[in-house]
Amino acid sequence: MKIATWNVNSIKVRLGAVxxxxxxxxxDVLLMQETKTVDEAFPHLEFESLGYKxxxxxxxxxxxxxxxxREPVTDVRIGLPGDDGDDHARYMEAVVRGVRVICLYLPxxxxxxxxxxxxxxxxxxxxxxxxxxxxxxxxxxxxxxxxNVCPKEEDVYDPAAFANxxxxxxxxxxxxxxxxxxxxxxxxRVFVPAGAAYTYWDYTGGAWHKDHGLRIDHFxxxxxxxxxxxxxxxxxxxRGRERASDHTPVWCRLDLGG
DNA sequence: ATGGTTGTGTTACAA
Numbered sequence: 591m592k593i594a595t596w597n598v599n600s601i602k603v604r605l606g607a608v609x610x611x612x613x614x615x616x617x618d619v620l621l622m623q624e625t626k627t628v629d630e631a632f633p634h635l636e637f638e639s640l641g642y643k644x645x646x647x648x649x650x651x652x653x654x655x656x657x658x659x660r661e662p663v664t665d666v667r668i669g670l671p672g673d674d675g676d677d678h679a680r681y682m683e684a685v686v687r688g689v690r691v692i693c694l695y696l697p698x699x700x701x702x703x704x705x706x707x708x709x710x711x712x713x714x715x716x717x718x719x720x721x722x723x724x725x726x727x728x729x730x731x732x733x734x735x736x737x738n739v740c741p742k743e744e745d746v747y748d749p750a751a752f753a754n755x756x757x758x759x760x761x762x763x764x765x766x767x768x769x770x771x772x773x774x775x776x777x778x779r780v781f782v783p784a785g786a787a788y789t790y791w792d793y794t795g796g797a798w799h800k801d802h803g804l805r806i807d808h809f810x811x812x813x814x815x816x817x818x819x820x821x822x823x824x825x826x827x828x829r830g831r832e833r834a835s836d837h838t839p840v841w842c843r844l845d846l847g848g
Numbered sequence: 849a850t851g852g853t854t855g856t857g858t859t860a861c862a863a
Contacts, residue, residue: 600855651856698863794852
């Protein structure tokens, strides 16, 4: 089973780019972030004509996540538990072929310090709590999405320039590391153990052409799913095209047998 | 050089 994640930065603007990529890469499941569209306006038909069914959790103007699958999906859950007052559309789950697939758009958190950074850290604490629950139940799961965290200095083109950025703060990195220390696997680092493997390039200053990127889109796998991991790659192709998202897709392949 | 660009939805905010 091939699963991809992509922060599309508006599904309305990116619909052509996304359907083009689905045709060429043929993932079984695509996790999208920053769809920026209410559920009523989501372009279901365009995906259905390619054989995919969409499960969406959107809001007006900001955020928004979606799980798009050509495999049957059960047990769709909306929202990250732990704060009933959180109205950002940033998190959803679905079970596909026995794997609980989580699609997340972690808060950016800038500027530091401030309420947005506090929200980010609280959100990460809730994500850790959810991961702990699923590990305790020994439920196979995969968490993919835009984490808005550069785990290490090697994940930033210019660490000094990002020293004060929420994506690189010790508190953000410590929480990401907690997820790893709980036994989750950073799927890309199984195949690209070190060095630059960027997934995002800012729109400003010719960042793409200078390869001034960040690695902030990740797949974290529970132990049972990590045992099934056979590939994980960043596909830089879509970032270089016309009217691109500032993120490019990352995909992984699980050998689930059958 | 305290800049730059894109998207949403109206001229400010988020990233």
